[in-house]
């Protein structure tokens with residue numbers, strides 16, 4: 055339990071007190087206590103070991119508050135808060151959390167319009183009936199806030215959140231008084247989709263930094279603000295949380311802001327087992343802070359090696375860390391080329407030359423041009439178009455001196471029965487063949503499994519592309535026996551793709567983990583349909599890291615010659 059979390063409970067207690075119309079002195083005392091707790095660095099559990107007397111030595115904490123803190127630490131609830139919750143509409147705390155809605159307004163909204171939570175508040179605002187209570191002008195402002203909050207409940211693909219997050223990080227780093235700044239949370243863990251952007255800032259002047267932060271042009275609305283944190287929305291509805299820590303607590307803050315929740319809970323349990331306490335300011339023994347400045351030191355104080363953020367999901371990383379068998383994760387700079395891209399020869403926006411130029415900028419040795427077989431040329435004669443493209447690629451390779459080397463590859467559709475939609479001659483003529491599902495999604499699992507296995511068994515196929523077919527906002531991952539499919543790929547010596555296209559990110563983490571565990575070859579591909587899409591390799595690598603992938607089984611960590619050798623060997627074996 056962080057001090058910040060207890061502070062939050064006291065803020066809620068204050069709102070509840072106001073709502074039921076209890077003494078305003080009480081709610082003021084609760085808010086005061088929240089402010090004190092929020093900025094307190096020593097774990098409250100530690101201070102509470104000295105009992106109520108010790109707590110009462112903290113300025114702003116009186117007898118009644120100390121009692122509530124102790125009750126909370128012993129039972130996990132503040133009885134007074136529970137009791138008040140029984141007397142109010144179930145979602146009134148989220149209604150009162152909307153800036154501009156105080157106790158009086160919340161009560162009116164409930165009594166006159168039946169508003170009891172954010173959902174019913176949104177309805178009342180949208181329909182205009184809230185005007186009677188709020189007036190049209192206030193309604194407009196509240197509607198904007200509630201709509202932003204509503205939108206923020208949707209998750210955003212990492213590929214969209216990451217550039218927005220970095221741009222804002224740059225702006226934050228330039229604010230006066232900011233030491234270090236970090237974009238943490240699910241973005242740092244490279245989660246495929248994110249709920250909000252979490253920033254950590256090291257500063258000795260939190261008030262000044264927060265004030266400057268709230269003035270940034272990117273920020274559309276301020277939702278809440280505390281002594282060392284703020285919650286805001288960007289104009290596109292992305293929710294942003296910013297938290298400040300003193301610079302000596304930088305590592306502790308990083309660990310705290312990066313999560314995941316499940317990982318943090320396990321670390322806190324571990325600390326307790328060792329007679330220590332862990333919070334956002336450090337690892338503590340009693341009132342002694344043992345570690346706080348770096349993440350490395352934090353893990354060391356807990357008897358662990360540093361754990362890479364993409365692994366922090368409580369999915370075996372603590373056990374692996376303890377036993378010294380954390381994987382040496384693949385890194386972006388180890389990737390020597392991209393194994394899926396599309397040019398103007400099919401449905402891509404950029405020419406072979408333009409793709410090659412970007413590949414040079416990215417420092418690639420090679421780039422697989424994987425135009426869709428059924429979209430080549432005017433589509434009436436794919437073979438002729440393929441032969442023309444082959445010559446164009448060969449010419450360009452000659453011109454560029456093989457830097458980068460363009461691989462004459464193809465992506466072919468897997469039909470519902472697992473056969474491939476391309477002439478055999480074309481498949482044999484390609485240097486590299488990707489096979490992927492592009493229609494008939496959502497077949498029964500058994501049928502989908504057989505379909506993919508049959509495609510893998512085709513001697514020309516090298517790589518199974520975007521295996522689950524998921525698209526953000528469009529369709530969920532297909533259902534299939536992934537272990538069986540990946541095992542088959544391994545036995546056949548073929549590769550399965552980890553696709554980094556922002557709306558794909560396929561397969562999702564748990565299935566990608568099965569892929570890594572299967573021991574099959576892995577191909578990282580961006581599925582670029584424009585030269586700028588090649589940047590998405592970072593996302594493919596992030597997903598591979600979340601799946602615990604090391605470089606050894608990843609095809610495109612190989613040099614060009616080693617990759618071409620792999621292709622020749624594989625074909626000779628088929």
Ligand SMILES: [Zn+2]
Nearest residue numbers: 465490519520
């Ligand atoms: Zn495809």
